[in-house]
Amino acid sequence: MPEPTNYTVCPRCECPRLEHVHSSPVPGVWDVLQCARCLYMWRTSEPARRTRREACPEGFRLREEDLAAAVETPAVPPLRGTL
Amino acid sequence: MPHDDLRGFLDALDKAGQLLRVTDEVLPEPDIAAAANAAPRLGDAAPALFFDNVKGFTDARIAMNVHGSWANHALALGLPKETGAREQVAEFVRRWEAFPVEPEWRENPPWAQNTLEGDDADLFRVLPLIRLNDGDGSFYLDKAAVVSKDPDDPEHSGKQNLGIYRLQVKGRRRLAIQPVPMHDIALHLRTAEERGEDLPVAITLGNDPLITIAASTPMKYEENEYGLAGALRGAPAPIARAPLTGLPVPWGSEVVIEGVVEGRRREFEGPFGEFTGHYSGGRSMPVIRVDRISYRTDPVFEHLYLGMPWTECDFLIAANTCVPLFQQLKADFPEVQAVNASYTHGLVVIVSTNKRYGGFAKAVGLRVLTTPHGLGYATTVIVVDEDVDPFDLPQVMWALSTKMNPAGDLITIPNLPVVELAPQARTPGIVDKLVIDATTPVAPDHRGTYGTPVRDLPETADWLTRLQALAARR
Ligand SMILES: [Zn+2]
Numbered sequence: 264m265p266e267p268t269n270y271t272v273c274p275r276c277e278c279p280r281l282e283h284v285h286s287s288p289v290p291g292v293w294d295v296l297q298c299a300r301c302l303y304m305w306r307t308s309e310p311a312r313r314t315r316r317e318a319c320p321e322g323f324r325l326r327e328e329d330l331a332a333a334v335e336t337p338a339v340p341p342l343r344g345t346l
Numbered sequence: 347m348p349h350d351d352l353r354g355f356l357d358a359l360d361k362a363g364q365l366l367r368v369t370d371e372v373l374p375e376p377d378i379a380a381a382a383n384a385a386p387r388l389g390d391a392a393p394a395l396f397f398d399n400v401k402g403f404t405d406a407r408i409a410m411n412v413h414g415s416w417a418n419h420a421l422a423l424g425l426p427k428e429t430g431a432r433e434q435v436a437e438f439v440r441r442w443e444a445f446p447v448e449p450e451w452r453e454n455p456p457w458a459q460n461t462l463e464g465d466d467a468d469l470f471r472v473l474p475l476i477r478l479n480d481g482d483g484s485f486y487l488d489k490a491a492v493v494s495k496d497p498d499d500p501e502h503s504g505k506q507n508l509g510i511y512r513l514q515v516k517g518r519r520r521l522a523i524q525p526v527p528m529h530d531i532a533l534h535l536r537t538a539e540e541r542g543e544d545l546p547v548a549i550t551l552g553n554d555p556l557i558t559i560a561a562s563t564p565m566k567y568e569e570n571e572y573g574l575a576g577a578l579r580g581a582p583a584p585i586a587r588a589p590l591t592g593l594p595v596p597w598g599s600e601v602v603i604e605g606v607v608e609g610r611r612r613e614f615e616g617p618f619g620e621f622t623g624h625y626s627g628g629r630s631m632p633v634i635r636v637d638r639i640s641y642r643t644d645p646v647f648e649h650l651y652l653g654m655p656w657t658e659c660d661f662l663i664a665a666n667t668c669v670p671l672f673q674q675l676k677a678d679f680p681e682v683q684a685v686n687a688s689y690t691h692g693l694v695v696i697v698s699t700n701k702r703y704g705g706f707a708k709a710v711g712l713r714v715l716t717t718p719h720g721l722g723y724a725t726t727v728i729v730v731d732e733d734v735d736p737f738d739l740p741q742v743m744w745a746l747s748t749k750m751n752p753a754g755d756l757i758t759i760p761n762l763p764v765v766e767l768a769p770q771a772r773t774p775g776i777v778d779k780l781v782i783d784a785t786t787p788v789a790p791d792h793r794g795t796y797g798t799p800v801r802d803l804p805e806t807a808d809w810l811t812r813l814q815a816l817a818a819r820r
Binding site for chain 1: 374375404468481535617629766
């Protein structure tokens with residue numbers, strides 16, 4: 264099982280800022296990591312297609328412009344009394 | 347006997363041979379989701395799955411596919427497990443007549459046994475979170491019933507809402523929520539945001555099976571889901587007050603998570619493999635701050651796999667999507683006989699109806715599009731004659747084969763609303779909709795050459811009974 268320290272980038276958006284979120288209750292089995300930019304979260308024991316940048320399928324990759332283009336759903340309404 | 351909690355129902359499933367315990371050690375991913383993906387393919391009597399030996403966890407208990415077959419859905423309604431889909435919808439219609447059966451407040455909910463507050467309210471300490479599909483942005487909670495109130499009218503119990511929304515885990519104390527604009531919680535959130543406030547919510551996990559069915563029923567805004575749960579139970583649904591928010595939550599829940607949807611804030615969410623059998627794209631959606639978690643000792647984490655239909659999700663939202671559409675159509679058009687909205691949450695709706703006069707079936711089809719649920723879902727409506735069973739797809743295909751002439755029987759209406767998750771929309775949230783009239787024209791509509799239809803022989807019904815009896819004795 265790969266050590267969390269082996270992870271240098273987000274498998275999805277390649278961001279190098281990763282955060283450690285949780286460790287397995289049985290010590291040393293897996294960790295949960297998260298990308299600080301796209302918020303992708305994964306367990307280190309998941310298959311490589313979900314955890315390794317080089318194995319992440321093209322269709323699941325995210326670019327910075329995808330994040331910037333994300334539509335607000337639902338849109339934030341105007342405050343009352345400001346119309 | 348109605349079940350007061352999930353555990354009672356799991357025992358009942360076990361007794362009926364509808365619970366498969368996976369005792370071998372499994373990986374949290376991809377094993378549990380893959381097993382739940384596979385389970386409904388065992389057929390109409392597919393069992394629920396129970397995992398309690400999950401690698402890396404010490405006391406994880408995960409239930410999957412609890413509603414994932416017609417047999418399990420029948421047992422949830424207290425019916426024999428052999429009851430067919432059409433009969434279950436008919437029984438659902440009958441029980442709806444008793445709506446609303448007001449809930450009863452009950453003391454000492456089992457979820458009050460343990461509490462985590464503030465910074466200790468860490469989702470990972472309570473729930474064995476797992477990912478479902480490869481492209482999901484994170485772990486999700488997708489079978490939790492979320493309780494909220496109308497901030498402008500908080501005492502109105504009808505305007506309370508209990509609904510199932512996808513919740514992405516974004517951190518130890520952070521979730522995202524997807525309030526589809528057609529759903530009640532989106533109205534609550536909009537009101538809170540117009541007032542410049544956060545929206546308090548209680549997220550209840552591991553509920554009795556009828557709470558889950560009621561929470562996923564597309565009811566009208568002022569209809570209370572607990573009133574439906576009671577009608578389905580044939581007895582009041584037990585509820586209790588959530589300690590932090592005061593919201594009414596199911597008495598029997600395994601876990602109650604309280605917090606707020608943070609007003610006027612959006613953040614990247616998704617993608618998530620959705621009920622349409624496609625991933626939603628990533629969007630900027632509201633965020634929930636978790637402030638308190640209450641839970642039963644050794645809680646059972648109930649989760650739902652969804653993907654290309656049919657999965658558990660489709661069994662959960664088949665009958666309960668048909669019934670409100672039927673009720674709402676029937677109110678204006680008593681000629682309507684039955685509604686089958688079992689496919690992809692009613693993106694396709696099949697209605698059988700008598701015809702008052704020529705053109706009537708088309709009017710019924712158009713009405714489907716303006717029901718509260720139809721506004722966001724129904725994209726194709728097929729209308730068939732009263733003697734065609736909309737649940738019998740070969741009969742529906744017969745009607746399409748012989749009654750429908752594209753020259754006059756296809757009505758498209760451009761640019762109507764649809765859930766943003768509907769993949770066929772060119773602009774998400776807007777789609778052209780289609781009504782197909784596959785009924786026999788009646789006067790003054792004289793199109794076609796419909797002479798004398800072939801009917802069942804008068805003796806056929808008796809012979810069906812006789813053959814069934816013979817087959818059973820074989
Ligand atoms: Zn990332």
